[in-house]
Amino acid sequence: ARIMCEIRRQQAFEEKIARMGGRSALSHEEAATRVQAAARGFMSRQKTRQITEAELVFIGMKPPLRDPATDPQIKEQRNLGRRKMVQTENQAEYDKALITLKQKVREMEGQDMRETIQDRVNTWFVENRNPDNGEYPDFPTEADGGSKLILNPPPKEEPVEEVAADPKAKGGKDDKKGKDGGKGKGKDEKKGKDAAPAEEEKEETCPAYFVKLIEQSVQDYVNIWQDRDESTNFFQKYDAELVKDALRPVVFEEVRVDVDEEMRVLLQNLKDMVAAEKAAKSGKKGKKGKGKKGKGKGGKGKKGKDKGKKGKKDLTADRSMESLYAELVSNN
Numbered sequence: 001a002r003i004m005c006e007i008r009r010q011q012a013f014e015e016k017i018a019r020m021g022g023r024s025a026l027s028h029e030e031a032a033t034r035v036q037a038a039a040r041g042f043m044s045r046q047k048t049r050q051i052t053e054a055e056l057v058f059i060g061m062k063p064p065l066r067d068p069a070t071d072p073q074i075k076e077q078r079n080l081g082r083r084k085m086v087q088t089e090n091q092a093e094y095d096k097a098l099i100t101l102k103q104k105v106r107e108m109e110g111q112d113m114r115e116t117i118q119d120r121v122n123t124w125f126v127e128n129r130n131p132d133n134g135e136y137p138d139f140p141t142e143a144d145g146g147s148k149l150i151l152n153p154p155p156k157e158e159p160v161e162e163v164a165a166d167p168k169a170k171g172g173k174d175d176k177k178g179k180d181g182g183k184g185k186g187k188d189e190k191k192g193k194d195a196a197p198a199e200e201e202k203e204e205t206c207p208a209y210f211v212k213l214i215e216q217s218v219q220d221y222v223n224i225w226q227d228r229d230e231s232t233n234f235f236q237k238y239d240a241e242l243v244k245d246a247l248r249p250v251v252f253e254e255v256r257v258d259v260d261e262e263m264r265v266l267l268q269n270l271k272d273m274v275a276a277e278k279a280a281k282s283g284k285k286g287k288k289g290k291g292k293k294g295k296g297k298g299g300k301g302k303k304g305k306d307k308g309k310k311g312k313k314d315l316t317a318d319r320s321m322e323s324l325y326a327e328l329v330s331n332n
Contacts, residue, residue: 055311086235101240103245106255113252117147117259124150125267126326134274134323135226146260170210273320 056062068074128137140149224242233239 020231051083090235090237094243097238097240097243098247101243102251105244105247105251109248110255111252113255114259117151117256118263121147121263122326125270134277136267136274139264142260146153147256147263151256193291270320270323273323277320 004329053062057064129135130137140146230236
């Protein structure tokens with residue numbers, strides 16, 4: 001903008017000279033005088049500006065000029081840039097550590113997580129098996145949460161006890177109220193008048209929506225950061241143990257999903273075996289019924305002979321190996 005002003009001023013000066021009949025040739029003395037006047041005017045204006053700024057600084061109307069080497073604002077900008085660079089490097093290092101530590105947690109603790117989930121699910125199979133027909137319960141679907149309902153069952157709602165009211169007792173109470181109603185009318189009217197302003201004075205309180213979140217944040221701070229010494233961690237590098245603690249729920253959820261698929265297949269196999277055992281039992285019963293019809297009196301004599309041949313009965317003959325294993329697991 002300053003250069004453009006100088007150009008416009010020069011153009012206006014040239015137009016003025018052209019209207020006056022053109023420029024006349026200057027002598028050496030006149031040219032030197034004009035150059036000296038311009039130089040002295042520039043120097044005097046510069047000096048005046050410096051004196052003005054010094055006076056403003058002296059009376060406190062303008063902050064003093066600072067040395068770039070000691071200026072705190074420039075130092076702050078440099079520190080901010082260096083801090084951002086360190087944060088970027090730490091973030092890149094943290095992102096790489098997430099992948100490696102997650103794999104390490106899966107390798108070190110994944111098998112224990114898998115066995116824990118399998119034991120809980122097997123126990124649930126045995127506890128919820130129908131004792132009458134031996135059928136196993138249905139496994140929760142993915143939409144319902146899968147084995148989450150088994151590992152973390154929802155709290156049981158306490159049944160509301162409905163007290164059956166006696167109509168005679170009600171009638172007796174109503175009669176008493178009717179008798180005492182006349183006496184209490186005057187008191188009730190007075191109470192109603194006094195209670196009306198008291199209800200108006202009650203202020204509506206805001207529902208405590210964020211209280212639980214605040215309590216959880218405070219509890220997390222107390223558990224993790226309150227007694228933690230960060231004096232040696234000047235560059236704020238990540239802590240491997242904290243990262244592992246944060247990754248364990250993620251790894252557990254992935255392992256749980258894999259175990260759910262395996263347990264669904266196992267449960268379907270158990271159900272198929274139970275169905276096959278039922279079909280085999282029904283077939284044996286049909287054959288026995290036919291054999292009894294064909295036997296006559298001679299069959300009674302054979303019974304005495306067969307008694308000696310029979311030894312101890314196998315109590316688990318009608319049980320599958322899977323059901324026996326499940327029972328052994330439940331009984332430790």
